[in-house]
Amino acid sequence: MPFPCGVTSRRGGRVGAAAAAAAAADQEPSTSSAAVRTVTVYDLSDRVVDYEQAWAWQKALLARAVASADAGSPRGARDCVLLLQHPPVLTLGAGSTLDNLRFPPGSPPVPLYRTERGGEVTYHGPGQLVMYPIVDLQALRPDLHWYLRQLEEVVIGALDAVSGLAGQRELGLTGVWVEGAKVAAIGVRAKKWVTYHGLALNVVTDLAPFGWIVPCGIEGRPVTSVARLLRERQAAEDPFAGDALAQSAATDGGAAPDMLPLAEASQDDLRRLLAQAGASPLMLHDAGSTAPPSTTASTAGGDGAYDPWADDDPFAASLSSLPPPASPTPLGGEALGAAAAAQGGAAAGGGAGAGQQGPPEVPGEAGVAAALGLRHRWSPAEALLLREYACALLEAFEGAFGVRLVPGDPRDLDDLA
16 A cells, blocks of 8 residues: 655655645645645555546446435545556547547457547557546536546646656647656546546556557547656767767567567557467457447446436546446456466566566556567566656646545455446
């Protein structure tokens, strides 16, 4: 249970739960309550959690929060935040077009999900911190644009606190950029003003898989990570650091010098790599459909019935123009589990070596990272950077929303229906 952090960032700022009082003074939420609201945080930032598991937790926490409000409990009484990492997956927004996939839709290189969130296609993987706030905006400020800007502020604050990086917004777009490259993506949904889905910050993420897609549907704009930005800054400040930085950058794209660069791999190459690990690519169709995800999703949910959200989803500006949300349906999960078992505890070929460490392998999707040679184990310095950014994101969340985070026991998530 890593939270609370109780540490000080590299730039001298507080990182952790200590910022709540100052946050309340710096930013006044829409409510006039004198007491600072508390939000439970489930900090799994040092773990790689299968996407479907985290998605199920979000749905259960969302249902619990909505039921609590419907029963007359104070709005926001069940607010919480999940912070974690994912194995390699690609996710589509509710209205995402397949035009932003750079592979045949029926043959994805890694698991592919169509979700309910807004936005276009994005990639999640080890080394990327993903924050899922389940918060009631009626208890904060029932304003879509305000919420998105505050999530951006969370990332901007963390970048500055830990590394002194200047995160920026782009007019008309959602997310955070540094020097023209996107470092964090944001996509959300809400039911009865209770949010889910959230933000993803590339910290030490292997960036090669972003070459499979047009990230967030924005053509011609690079994606970056904190680690890459810090290397670039060091190179600019120290012209003699080039050799060491080049060695470090060799694994940023997911391949060691003697391995096939992942960004250049063909579909046959990817299938061969997965076959060697005893796995096959996973395609997640919309529930109730045998066709690949498309811009027109099935109107049936997992139980064959779809409950329209038109009356309770403030994030759906025009639901008539969007496909309805659908639960992802996994195909071939047994093969992926076999891949993870085949990998054992072996380090990834793309960046593992002496002195490197990381979370233990987990069953399911996590075997895909090792099968494709993607980095998923970190040096002590990289592991520390991940921890610092986990703490900084939590502190920045407190400041942006004027709340106080209290630690929750991640084991409680297993009890969710």
